[in-house]
Amino acid sequence: GHIYEGNLVGSGLKIGIVVGRFNEFITSKLLSGAQDALKRHGVSEEDVDIAWVPGAFEIPLVAQKMAISKKYDAVITLGTVIRGSTPHFDYVCNEVAKGVSRINLDSGIPVIFGVLTTESIEQAIERAGTKAGNKGWDVATGAIEMANLLRTFE
Numbered sequence: 001g002h003i004y005e006g007n008l009v010g011s012g013l014k015i016g017i018v019v020g021r022f023n024e025f026i027t028s029k030l031l032s033g034a035q036d037a038l039k040r041h042g043v044s045e046e047d048v049d050i051a052w053v054p055g056a057f058e059i060p061l062v063a064q065k066m067a068i069s070k071k072y073d074a075v076i077t078l079g080t081v082i083r084g085s086t087p088h089f090d091y092v093c094n095e096v097a098k099g100v101s102r103i104n105l106d107s108g109i110p111v112i113f114g115v116l117t118t119e120s121i122e123q124a125i126e127r128a129g130t131k132a133g134n135k136g137w138d139v140a141t142g143a144i145e146m147a148n149l150l151r152t153f154e
């Protein structure tokens, strides 16, 4: 039988990025990690569009707009929700996760979930370019892999 898998060759792919401004100290690092990964895998900067939204709660709506525009091979979502400072932490996280996962199925476009949900600021910093790596890099390579994988099914 056939093994389907997407390679990490990004050249020619069009990528949309939705990033939340809330906790911008962290989300800006996630964004640069994603941009670095896209560039290092051959995605040209002119093929990357970036939309800034107020916070994670607004990510799904703009991610949906990008996905249904059919202008992108994949959409990356970036945000940071920290329980310590979020009164409705579980609600915000669940709604954003549910919203993003639904867009994948409704649009058929890979929309990668890159919203950090952590207990503390320290944990967020660890995942935004320090000892636990950069989640932005990880979701960017995931976007390239999924875009290429889905092309094999067309």
Ligand SMILES: O=c1[nH]c(NC[C@H](O)[C@H](O)[C@H](O)CO)c([N+](=O)[O-])c(=O)[nH]1
Pocket (backbone or CB within 6 Å): 020, 022, 023, 054, 055, 056, 057, 058, 079, 080, 081, 082, 085, 086, 087, 092
């Ligand atoms: O992205 C975040 N948005 C947060 N709230 C804003 C929310 O995403 C919406 O922007 C806001 O509710 C307006 O709709 C956060 N907290 O509340 O702490 C958070 O930690 N992260």
